[in-house]
Amino acid sequence: MHKIILWDNDGENIKNISRYINSNNNKFKVIGTSMDLDPDYTGIINKKKPDLIVADIKFFGIHSGRILSDIHNKFPEIRFILYGGLNEAEYLKKYLSYGAIDYMIKPFKPSELERCLERASDYFGNTLKKIEEAKKLIRSFENNAAVFEGLFLNNLVNGIISDREEIEENFKYFNMAMTKDFTVMQIKIDNFLDINKGMLPENKHMMIYNMLDTVISSLIEYNARSFISSFNIVTVILSGTEGIENIYRIAESIKNNILHKNDIKVTIGIGRTYEAPEDIYLSFNESAICINHRYSLGSNSVIPIDFIQANRKITFNCSYIKEQKLAFNAASGLFDNCVRLLDDIFSYLRKAEPLPERLFSQMVVEIMLSIGRCVLEQRHMSDTKVPEFFSTQLALEIKTLDGAYEYLYENIKRFCAYVNAQRIKEDERIFKEAKEYVEKRYYETISIFKTALFVQTTPDHLNRLFLEYEKDSFYEFAVRTRLEEGKRLLRETDFDDNIIAVNIGYDNGRYFKAIFKQYEKIDPLEYRAKYKEL
CATH class of the missing domain: 1.20.272 (Zinc Finger, Delta Prime; domain 3)
Incomplete structure (x- = not known):
């Protein structure tokens, strides 16, 4: 039930409107009335918390615009139904932009009040529906926040997001306590193609998910973020962990835990440690190079970049x-x-x-x-x-x-x-061919879709070209092309409207007549007569 405050200098009006609303409309209830504007009107509104204010425009005195604007700005969710005399109609219309749903001219009938209340009910119903939909969407988003975190991390390690401020904003948004000294590990399943042969898709997905769970539990003491970056790779971003020896020990522990808990052998590549977050992708690409060395150094191992490229800092696939x-x-x-x-x-x-x-x-x-x-x-x-x-x-x-x-x-x-x-040049070709297509086939059922298909472009692009070159939409051009032929037939033949309509692609003379009059501002019969007079 929606709450109403009723304001009017006339006590009899308050009495009658209150009785009608409380007796005849179960969607609304009058919770407060006043015959005088309280200087602390915002305090009263804040205390009563109405959904709707029904008021005589005279109640606000000469400052009605300022007061209604003030209420609307401070309580944008509150709506108004206003009423006043015939000489106040322009003011009432103006206040529709201040949150008024509708207005009435005095003296008004109960049916007019009911009409306004129904409009208010529809408004609140739609608003509540939108609020519920928004809440549902937010809940769905919160339940799937990990998806967006994964997208961010994938974009980060691939260098797609490279602005420090944007990276730090996302760290904060996803509650990542990462500040400096970033190292990336990639943990790749060895012999993945052999392992997943004959495996059901759900089991393949569960395998990498279980591995991710093991990695996360292995890093619970560290400032790290782990995510699935491929069907057979889990990527880890470590922050604040000092020294390659310490990082190597962490990677060895992860490798052993995965083998023990998931019965999976993995190779772990470790990139260099970089101070700035915008350089995380460098460490990521270095870790990928390390994994590629498993063919020469052996799989089921931990391979740091410093062990194989101690004096080289170029990662060839980084860009x-x-x-x-x-x-x-x-x-x-x-x-x-x-x-x-x-x-x-x-x-x-x-x-x-x-x-x-x-x-x-x-x-x-x-x-x-x-x-x-x-x-x-x-x-x-x-x-x-x-x-x-x-x-x-x-x-x-x-x-x-x-x-x-x-x-x-x-x-x-x-x-x-x-x-x-x-x-x-291509746009000019498309436009020229489309124009010729319409001019030659105006008597057919012409559509922008068929024409776009003929000239091999999209309907939207074709319409933009007509607006650019012809200063008219495709539809307008097609209509005018037909009408030009229609005018020729009116001048040179005695065909009636129905025959002309069929000749230029319309179903009947009545429709042709209506279109002709709309565009030429004259009836076809009058056009023919006017031409013959010349």
Whole structure:
């Protein structure tokens, strides 16, 4: 039941309205009335906590706008039903923006009050429904918060999230007490393909989940976060743990616990420890390199990066994801995005200096090949020869990091300009073919979907092209094309409306007549007569 406060300077009105509401509407109850505006009206509202205020606009005096605005700002959930004289109608309409659901003109009938109350009831019902839906969604989100934490951690270790402030905000949001000195371990199941042969999917999933549970219980004394990063890999981020010897001991303990509890042999790769959270992905990629060494160093072992790359700090696959994004953005002509990605990639590489000289040309050639693959996916770029923009010979001569950056920057800039020019040509082709399609088939059942399918684009894109080139939507253009033919038939033939309608793609003359009048502001018969007068 919704609570009402009733305010009116007229005691008889208060009496009648209160009696009607309490006697005839079981959805509302009057819990308070007043004939004079209390200076502490907000205190009264705070104490009574009404859902609805029913009031005569005169009750608020000359400051009605200020008072209603004040109440609405302080209690935005409260709604109003206002009433007043005919000369106050404009003010009543104005106050609909202050939280008023409806208004009435005095003297009003009980049916008008009932109408307003029904509107209020519908409003509160919908509001409560939305509140319940929001609560349900929040509960569902809270129950699945681990999913979003896992997404964050996966993006973090893959270098997709690299802004320190954003990382620290997520640490705080997911209640991760991580501050500095980050080390990543990857724990990979040995002989995974052999183990899961013939295994049911649910058992495969349960295997990695059980392993995750063992890892978490093994790290309960440490500041760590563990998550499944692949069907056969659990990744751990350690924070604040000092010394490779201590970290190695922790990894050995995890390995032995997994073997004891889950009967699974694993190899654990350990990356370097980095002070800043934005460098976590470096440690992650180093741990992946360590795991790859299990083929030469032996599986079911712990392999720290410092044991195999003591004096080398370059992780060759660290920028792979961003290099792929760079290629895609270049093939799409998005130069600004390319610059940001180039800066990110080379910022990482500068951290890893000194670098082997052959890396620069190798990286540039790989990016060129990736751009070429992405270009093949672009229909309007199918004839493009990427080597015309990226010389392999010049790329192989690159000897420095700055040289690699300059080469990619200048050539990607030139390539993106070409891509955008090609896209404009393709858009012009699409628009021209679509326009011709409509002009030749106006008498058929034309739809934007069929036309888009014919010219091989999406309906939304096609409509945007018509708005750009024709200054009209696709639908408007199709209608006007039909009407132009309709006007010709009106001028040059004696066909009646029904015959003309069929000839231009409409079902009947009545519809043609209505459309014609809507667009031409004249009846078809009047148009024909006016033309013959000329």
